[in-house]
Amino acid sequence: MKILKKEGDSIQLLCFPDEDVEKGDYILIRDGTKERALISQIIDVQYANIPGILEDLLRDGISESSLTGEDVDPFRVSSQLEVLKDTRLLIAKIRGAMQNNRISRDVSWLPSRIRAHVEVMSPNLLTRELSDKHAFELGSTRRSAVIASDLSALDGRLNIITGRKGTGKSHLSKLLVTTLVKHGAPVVVLDVNGEYVNLGRMNGSTEPSTKIVPLIPGVNLRFSLAEIGLSTFLGILVHALSLPDNSSRVFARIWRQLEEQNSLTMDALRTAIANFECHESIKDALQARFNTLDDSGIFTNDRKVALSLDEVFRKQGSGMALVINMKNQPSTLRRITVELFISKLTDLLSSHKLKGLFLFAEEAHLYLQETYWDDIVTRMRHLGLFATFITNQPDTIDGGIYRQADNIFIFNFSNEHDLEIVSKVAKLDGETIRMIVRELPPQRCLAVGDLVGNFPMVINVRPLEVQTMGATRYFFQDEIAVA
Amino acid sequence: MSHQSTTVQQSISDFVHQGHGIAGELPERFLRFCRLSIESKRGEFLYTEPNITDQLLPNNCDAECNSLEFGTVDDNEIIEFTPTPSCRPVAAIDTSTIRLGELEDGSLCALRGAVVSLERKHYKYTRYGPLLFSLGNSMVADRSLGITSSNGVSNVEILLRRVRNSLERWLQLSVTRSLVSGLVLIDGSLTAGTPDNPSGEMENLLDVARRSENLVIAISKNTQLRIQDKSITALLELNSEPCLLDVDKRIRRQFPAYPIQFMGRIFVGKLARSGFPFRIDVDRRISTEDCVTGIKQLTGTDIVDQGYPETLRIAHILSTFTASDALAIQSLATAQFGIQLMPKLALRRSLFGPFGTGWETRY
Numbered sequence: 001m002k003i004l005k006k007e008g009d010s011i012q013l014l015c016f017p018d019e020d021v022e023k024g025d026y027i028l029i030r031d032g033t034k035e036r037a038l039i040s041q042i043i044d045v046q047y048a049n050i051p052g053i054l055e056d057l058l059r060d061g062i063s064e065s066s067l068t069g070e071d072v073d074p075f076r077v078s079s080q081l082e083v084l085k086d087t088r089l090l091i092a093k094i095r096g097a098m099q100n101n102r103i104s105r106d107v108s109w110l111p112s113r114i115r116a117h118v119e120v121m122s123p124n125l126l127t128r129e130l131s132d133k134h135a136f137e138l139g140s141t142r143r144s145a146v147i148a149s150d151l152s153a154l155d156g157r158l159n160i161i162t163g164r165k166g167t168g169k170s171h172l173s174k175l176l177v178t179t180l181v182k183h184g185a186p187v188v189v190l191d192v193n194g195e196y197v198n199l200g201r202m203n204g205s206t207e208p209s210t211k212i213v214p215l216i217p218g219v220n221l222r223f224s225l226a227e228i229g230l231s232t233f234l235g236i237l238v239h240a241l242s243l244p245d246n247s248s249r250v251f252a253r254i255w256r257q258l259e260e261q262n263s264l265t266m267d268a269l270r271t272a273i274a275n276f277e278c279h280e281s282i283k284d285a286l287q288a289r290f291n292t293l294d295d296s297g298i299f300t301n302d303r304k305v306a307l308s309l310d311e312v313f314r315k316q317g318s319g320m321a322l323v324i325n326m327k328n329q330p331s332t333l334r335r336i337t338v339e340l341f342i343s344k345l346t347d348l349l350s351s352h353k354l355k356g357l358f359l360f361a362e363e364a365h366l367y368l369q370e371t372y373w374d375d376i377v378t379r380m381r382h383l384g385l386f387a388t389f390i391t392n393q394p395d396t397i398d399g400g401i402y403r404q405a406d407n408i409f410i411f412n413f414s415n416e417h418d419l420e421i422v423s424k425v426a427k428l429d430g431e432t433i434r435m436i437v438r439e440l441p442p443q444r445c446l447a448v449g450d451l452v453g454n455f456p457m458v459i460n461v462r463p464l465e466v467q468t469m470g471a472t473r474y475f476f477q478d479e480i481a482v483a
Numbered sequence: 484m485s486h487q488s489t490t491v492q493q494s495i496s497d498f499v500h501q502g503h504g505i506a507g508e509l510p511e512r513f514l515r516f517c518r519l520s521i522e523s524k525r526g527e528f529l530y531t532e533p534n535i536t537d538q539l540l541p542n543n544c545d546a547e548c549n550s551l552e553f554g555t556v557d558d559n560e561i562i563e564f565t566p567t568p569s570c571r572p573v574a575a576i577d578t579s580t581i582r583l584g585e586l587e588d589g590s591l592c593a594l595r596g597a598v599v600s601l602e603r604k605h606y607k608y609t610r611y612g613p614l615l616f617s618l619g620n621s622m623v624a625d626r627s628l629g630i631t632s633s634n635g636v637s638n639v640e641i642l643l644r645r646v647r648n649s650l651e652r653w654l655q656l657s658v659t660r661s662l663v664s665g666l667v668l669i670d671g672s673l674t675a676g677t678p679d680n681p682s683g684e685m686e687n688l689l690d691v692a693r694r695s696e697n698l699v700i701a702i703s704k705n706t707q708l709r710i711q712d713k714s715i716t717a718l719l720e721l722n723s724e725p726c727l728l729d730v731d732k733r734i735r736r737q738f739p740a741y742p743i744q745f746m747g748r749i750f751v752g753k754l755a756r757s758g759f760p761f762r763i764d765v766d767r768r769i770s771t772e773d774c775v776t777g778i779k780q781l782t783g784t785d786i787v788d789q790g791y792p793e794t795l796r797i798a799h800i801l802s803t804f805t806a807s808d809a810l811a812i813q814s815l816a817t818a819q820f821g822i823q824l825m826p827k828l829a830l831r832r833s834l835f836g837p838f839g840t841g842w843e844t845r846y
Contacts, residue, residue, distance in 0.1 A: 052806025069608030077613045080811035
């Protein structure tokens with residue numbers, strides 16, 4: 001490889017046919033005798049614009065179609081010509097530098113074009129400065145059988161996993177969930193398709209793991225009013241069921257009266273709302289919302305069947321995942337459940353009953369109120385709630401969230417609109433995303449952020465040992481398998 | 484007739500499938516000359532120019548360069564004809580040269596030749612080269628190639644033309660020997676008698692052709708024969724149908740008998756309807772009638788798009804050097820013969836900066 005040109009943070013190199021490089025590969029441009037090198041990533045591979053190539057190809061075209069013949073080439077010039085024709089132009093982005101065998105971000109210098117030595121670089125060199133306290137195998141690259149990372153790079157961070165349908169988003173999400181659990185972290189998964197419920201089962205095993213706890217709202221996910229408290233309940237009425245301010249004040253009064261009487265039950269609430277002296281419209285509003293909550297089955301007067309999150313986390317000890325299975329549930333119930341859960345988790349984190357918690361939210365736009373996005377990304381993050389959003393519709397996540405993301409995993413997108421949205425990520429230039437992402441095969445993603453040492457990497461996500469479900473289901477599955 | 488056709492087909496098939504190309508194996512003298520000339524330059528610098536394709540030499544330089552008196556052309560003199568399909572094999576030969584850069588004394592050059600044949604409506608080719616060699620200003624002429632110095636003064640341009648003529652003549656002769664009753668197309672004219680193009684060689688070629696009942700037809704894209712500053716091809720400007728005009732006598736009588744010898748009968752011909760007119764030379768010893776018959780057969784057998792035979796067009800395309808050919812050869816010279824490439828000093832650019840003219844100021 002030879003340096004051809006440098007403009008800004010882009011560098012162009014000529015690559016000869018016997019040199020094996022692909023998009024996403026890292027190269028090291030050593031500066032002659034000096035102990036420094038530029039770390040660059042290839043974002044596009046093109047044909048080199050060789051003078052006269054058009055004439056050559058046209059001539060080849062003629063001789064391939066209507067002509068047969070032979071070349072008497074005693075000097076074997078044709079072999080040199082083949083090398084020229086197959087010479088490629090690499091477009092690379094400068095990502096950093098190597099100074100005395102240490103990674104640095106000082107890229108203000110230019111290597112010698114004549115004396116520079118260009119070589120392919122192992123991506124492991126880029127992640128070696130990550131802590132190995134909570135090391136785990138993220139996957140592999142073309143150049144390295146194992147790409148190891150550190151879970152600390154997820155701790156306290158905001159993460160996004162996005163990509164087209166069927167490209168492997170959920171697979172990566174499950175890998176992160178199971179790895180976090182294995183390392184003793186508490187995790188909550190908001191599962192809209194019921195695809196995380198078997199995560200506890202090893203492949204081929206029927207025994208579920210106690211570390212993965214599936215919860216179905218209204219079945220084994222029920223709360224007592226005492227556990228919930230007024231502020232959470234009111235939060236649901238206001239945010240999930242759009243209760244007006246006047247009505248919410250009346251409801252608060254009713255709640256407090258029953259609390260003072262030590263008779264706070266769902267039945268008592270229903271009766272109190274019916275008998276409370278207030279304007280009919282307020283009463284109607286309260287009754288309608290209350291009926292919705294009551295019908296959801298998520299509240300119970302029986303403390304034995306009610307779920308105490310505090311107790312669950314305490315009993316389970318370190319390392320567990322609560323999977324809230326919201327498959328086939330109406331959107332209102334999903335919103336109620338999520339509102340309730342996040343509110344409860346915030347309480348636990350505020351009171352330091354939980355040190356921190358990793359929240360995995362699949363297609364969050366289906367159940368998360370707009371008002372909550374900023375809250376999760378900013379306030380709750382400081383409390384210790386670290387969110388990972390997983391979506392195949394990148395435009396459902398606000399642009400500001402992309403800019404704040406610490407880690408982003410982008411699977412294949414070919415749609416320009418989608419690419420435009422994901423290219424707003426602050427940690428990587430849009431050109432790299434557009435060039436690499438549109439050609440990613442399934443199960444391969446462009447990982448950007450702390451988890452890969454802030455060196456964007458094309459990663460084949462490692463297979464899971466657990467049952468995953470959630471893979472796209474096909475009618476012609478057999479035929480596809482045979483093919 | 485059918486026996487002759489079979490023989491004809493067999494002969495072209497034989498020479499196409501010789502295994503050493505249509506014209507046979509390259510003579511060792513060519514290869515020896517190339518190797519010796521380039522080995523002597525091992526380790527030297529080659530000063531290259533960025534736009535090497537601009538240096539491609541014209542494919543043919545006519546010996547004649549004269550403005551002629553012509554008089555008027557009577558319509559009766561123009562022979563209109565209809566193409567006649569035939570089984571006669573057609574073969575075309577063309578060569579090209581390129582100067583790849585300057586050495587300390589002379590130039591590094593390359594040469595390539597192509598032979599294209601038409602058999603059963605299928606085109607086949609053999610391409611020879613590129614042959615890489617050096618030519619020096621003080622170079623001793625290579626007699627084995629028929630290269631002699633001109634008036635004792637060696638000049639790269641002259642030498643290069645002679646090297647090319649040498650390969651071209653060998654290809655023409657080899658093809659003519661291999662064919663029976665064929666049409667042999669060559670690029671240029673049948674004019675001889677210059678130091679570059681001795682009449683003995685041309686005579687030999689035509690003699691061999693006659694013995695095998697081959698007809699040698701030379702087609703010239705750029706003729707130097709002019710009438711009042713216009714090319715003689717302008718004589719057929721107003722004719723749209725395929726036709727020939729015999730201008731041989733009128734041209735010959737305006738040239739002295741020595742040293743230039745017109746060994747071909749000169750026609751201006753339009754070989755296809757609405758095609759371009761070209762100067763066409765056919766062996767002088769063949770009767771006009773047979774010449775016309777041969778040209779009719781050529782146009783009925785080969786594709787003659789825009790008035791130019793396809794075999795000759797392909798031979799030209801295959802022999803021409805492209806810019807990437809030049810790069811590949813330079814790279815080979817470096818890898819195999821240790822020649823070091825250096826950009827040629829842009830003198831004009833150095834002196835005049837952006838105010839200079841010519842290529843040097845562009846790079």
